[in-house]
Amino acid sequence: MQRRLLFAPKRQMDGSRSNQQGLNALDSCFGILLRWWDIGWNAAPVALERWRYAMIVKEIDREGCIAVLAASRVARLACCKDGQPYAVPIHYAFDDQHLYSFSMPGQKIEWMRANPLVCVQVDDLVTSRDWRSVVVYGVYEELRDRIGWKRERDRAWSLLEKHANWWEPGSLKPVRQPVAPGSSHLFYRIKITSVTGRQTDEDNLSL
Structure with missing residues (x-):
């Protein structure tokens, strides 16, 4: 107890x-x-x-795509050989359904000579939510320094020279190139076969 x-x-x-x-x-x-x-x-x-305010992406009509191409100067050119793609930046000028450019001999020229079917991408980036992107499908055409091509070469020159540093980056190489007979540079153009584009649309926000 x-x-x-x-x-x-x-x-x-x-x-x-x-x-x-x-x-x-x-x-x-x-x-x-x-x-x-x-x-x-x-x-x-x-x-x-x-x-x-989710981002809305819409298609760009052909007229809008051409406007982007005409206003831009730098693009990314993609070519392909033996199943291997290769893409490089280029400086270009647009005129009459063609993209004109300039280059030194090199890999992209060799590949486009072997396979002239190419693709070019151009964009107009304002912000991450305000941009336009255009993709061109076309055919490589070399404007050779020969009789019969003078008019096209002069046209390419007249279009490109309107812009500062138009020869870059096509004339720049990381290593010294071997000396080749004749001219060491060339003009070429991409004949546009089709074009598509997309852009953001912030005027019509999702609710």
């Missing part, structure tokens, strides 16, 4: 401490849940705003 009286208060005290610890843990969990709810509630308008 005496032992029961001695241990009973201790069990009662331990029980109160355990209950208090449980209440504290429950209060802590409830506080965490409230903070999560507050964060989620505050973030909801931001997520909704981003969803409302």
Whole structure:
């Protein structure tokens, strides 16, 4: 009987401490849940705003594609040989369904001579949400320094020389090139067979 009286208060005290610890843990969990709810509630308008203003991409008609080509000067030219693609930047001028350019002899010229089917990509990037991109499919035509090509060569020269540094990057090579007989540079053009384009449209935002 005496032992029961001695241990009973201790069990009662331990029980109160355990209950208090449980209440504290429950209060802590409830506080965490409230903070999560507050964060989620505050973030909801931001997520909704981003969803409302999602980027819209639309097709560009041929007239619009030609406008992009006429206004730009730098493009990426892709050619292919034996199943291996190769892409390089070029400086060009647009006129009458052709892209005129200049180059030194090199890999892209050798590959386009072997396979004249090429692709050219031109873009007009204002911001990550405001851009236009045009892809040209065409045929490589070398404007050789021979009788019968003078008019086309003069045309290419007159178009390109209107712009500063028009010979770059076509005239620049990382290593010295072997001396070849005749002229070490050449003019060429890409005859456009088809063209496609896309652009962002922020005037019609998704709701």
